[in-house]
Amino acid sequence: MILVTGATGNVGRGLVRLLTTQGVRVRAGTRNPDAVLPPGVEASSSLDGVNSLFLNPRAVGKSVGYLVAQACAVGVRRIVALSAINVDDDLSAPALS
Numbered sequence: 001m002i003l004v005t006g007a008t009g010n011v012g013r014g015l016v017r018l019l020t021t022q023g024v025r026v027r028a029g030t031r032n033p034d035a036v037l038p039p040g041v042e043a044s045s046s047l048d049g050v051n052s053l054f055l056n057p058r059a060v061g062k063s064v065g066y067l068v069a070q071a072c073a074v075g076v077r078r079i080v081a082l083s084a085i086n087v088d089d090d091l092s093a094p095a096l097s
């Protein structure tokens with residue numbers, strides 16, 4: 001099971017669609033419990049049963065360290081981070097973006 005954070009966004013929406021069409025089990029991390037998602041994809045940020053994690057910096061923000069620690073604690077062994085620099089980033093803060 002892959003937890004995709006930022007699952008309703010520009011990057012996450014396409015990623016969720018791509019993974020599900022390939023038969024991969026996906027959980028969509030979103031603040032919106034009513035988000036429209038592909039069939040079989042649940043809207044949840046729970047790490048239960050998750051073995052891989054996609055990190056979207058816009059969605060996880062400064063909670064990235066906590067989330068990675070929690071993920072490692074529950075046995076997640078593969079984490080993919082989307083890395084980007086944005087004009088509105090706080091460059092003094094350690095972050096993924």
Ligand SMILES: NC(=O)c1ccc[n+]([C@@H]2O[C@H](COP(=O)([O-])OP(=O)(O)OC[C@H]3O[C@@H](n4cnc5c(N)ncnc54)[C@H](OP(=O)(O)O)[C@@H]3O)[C@@H](O)[C@H]2O)c1
Pocket residue numbers: 006007008009010011012029030031032035056057058059060061082084085086097
């Ligand atoms: N889009 C591109 O083509 C592109 C290209 C290169 C780099 N990037 C970079 O990739 C990163 C994310 O890209 P994106 O376009 O996929 O992001 P996005 O669509 O702006 O946001 C992704 C999701 O994050 C959640 N979110 C947004 N603001 C939030 C906030 N303040 N707190 C918590 N959750 C929030 C929203 O989901 P919910 O409302 O469902 O929770 C949103 O759908 C950015 O750093 C961007 O610069 C994007």
